[in-house]
Amino acid sequence: MKKEQLFTRRRALLAGAAAVGAAGTAGVFVWGDKGEPVRVGVPVSGAPARSLPLKPSAYRLRPLTGYGPPRAAPARTPVRHEPLLRMTGRGRTMVLTFDDGPDPHYTPGILDTLAEYDVRATFFVCGEMAVDNQDLLARMADEGHVVGNHTWSHPLLTRLTRRQIRSEMSRTSDVIEEGYGERPRWFRAPYGAWNRAVFQLGAELGMEPLAWTVDTLDWTTPGTGVIVDRVEKSAAPGVVVLSHDAGGDRSQSVRALRGYLPRLLDSGYHLTLPHSPRA
Structure with a gap:
């Protein structure tokens, strides 16, 4: 499928999935046993709980070292009933995530900026994009980023x-293992649409479900400054930020990262990788 057709199809799905998307303003939805949507509580983008405002600092907090791809998968991944929305831990830690790639036009720019500031991020890739961009998966591995599973063709899994669903997940895990060197330990459902089958099958494939706390809504191309403002106003310990490096024109996302990343670091934030809480 040509990329132009892929983008058109995804925008159509986005319109049909409006009730389950935009977690930054409406929440992440989980499908109940009777097919009804149940919203999981997510702080509204721009006003997270216990937000710590950005303040100039006299020092640059040195990025944490020793972060890289997980060395070994856990013996058994728990089956969860809702996705993880934020990270727990001490101090000012945040997680940056990028969906839908890798894209040869935009992903390299994001990787360049992350490398410049020695920061690690998590990339939830689609199999149909990753299969033709194995070199970018290899670069992510070499530079210590985490690669997660975002299905093969970005469908509405519910x-x-x-x-x-298993096919969408397993085919993508195969491609990630080929290019990245390890099978993924993290999974994100397209459009934030989850149900029991998604949780069960993800766990069977050794993956934890990760959603997000703050949706930059960069796919709507609101302007670089708007994206920067959304991230900075939503900065708080444990926040997981959702952005995109494919699926359309992502030049604003690339430029926005260059704007907010150094300011987050100057404000004392650790930009780290996701970790699994106790089941």
Whole structure:
């Protein structure tokens, strides 16, 4: 499928999935046993709980070292009933995530900025994009980033059978293992649409479900300054930020990262990688 057709199809799905998307303003939805949508509480973008405002600092907090791809998968991944929305831990820690790539036009710019500031991020990749950009997966591995599974073709999983969901997940994990060197330990459902089958099959494949706390809504191309403002106003300990490095014109996302990343660091934030809480 040509990329132009892919982008058109995704925008159509976005319109049809409006009730389950935009977690930064409406929340992440989980499908109940009877098919009804149940919203998981997510702080509204721009006003997270216990937000710590950005303040100039007299020092640059040195990025944490020793972060890299997980060395070994846990013996058994728990089956959760809702996705993880934020990270727990001490201090000012945040997680940056990028969905839908890798894209040869935009992903390298994001990787360049992360490398400049010695920061690690998490990339939730789609199999149909990753299969033709294995070199970018290898670079992510070399530079210590985490690569997660975002399905093969970015469908609305709640409309698929268990067999179709497994195929979307497992094919993508195969491609990630080939290019990245390890099977993914993290999974993110497209459009933030989860149900019991998604949680169960993800766990069977050794993956934890990670959603987000703050949605930059960069896919709407609101302007570089708007994206920067959303991230900075939402900065708080444990926040997981959602951005995109593919699926359309992501030049604003690339420029926005260059704007907010050094300011987060100057304000004393650690930009770290996700970790699994105790089951």
